[in-house]
Amino acid sequence: MLARAHALLNAPEGATAGNSARLAAVLTRQAVEELxxxxxxxxxxxxxxxxxxxxxxxxxxxxxxxxxxxVLIDAWHQLTVFCHHHAYALSPTVAEVRAQCDAVRTGVEVLADTGGRAR
Known part of the structure; x- marks a missing residue:
């Protein structure tokens, strides 16, 4: 799911169109919930x-x-905010969602590098 979120954020026309940042946030939050x-x-x-x-x-x-x-706790809270739509709030930017995706990916890589045990 993280790979799909990154692909959506990195798409040349997709990242700036519509709610793609919010969709990437939903995918990333699902990945965080699995983690x-x-x-x-x-x-x-x-x-x-x-x-x-x-x-x-x-x-x-x-x-x-x-x-x-x-990292997981912080990412979950921030992504939850990004996923909810309110008429009075701005949508999350691609940069904001990308930062959360990168933080989660870094945490996953650290976990993989330590053989399944977090430091």
Missing amino acids: IDARCAELCRVPIVAGSARAKLAVLKSLDATTYGA
């Missing part, structure tokens, strides 16, 4: 963690002492 599920399952040592997104964020905040958990 949060995986990280919570790893921290709790169970195959699947059931619960609301806020409950999972609380698990990350209390059990994950790494910077990776904080």
Whole structure:
């Protein structure tokens, strides 16, 4: 999903047309939610963690002492703001969404480089 979000943001005509930045934010948030599920399952040592997104964020905040958990929490909150449409608010810019995508991608790369264990 992150790759699709990046492709959408990097499309020559797509990134400046319509709601492509918001769509990329939705895709990135879905990817972040999958990463949060995986990280919570790893921290709790169970195959699947059931619960609301806020409950999972609380698990990350209390059990994950790494910077990776904080990156996921911050990204989820920011992307949630980007995904919601209000008539009185401006849409997120491509640069704002790209920054969140890059932060999440960096966190994923750090996790991969450490063999599945966050630092």
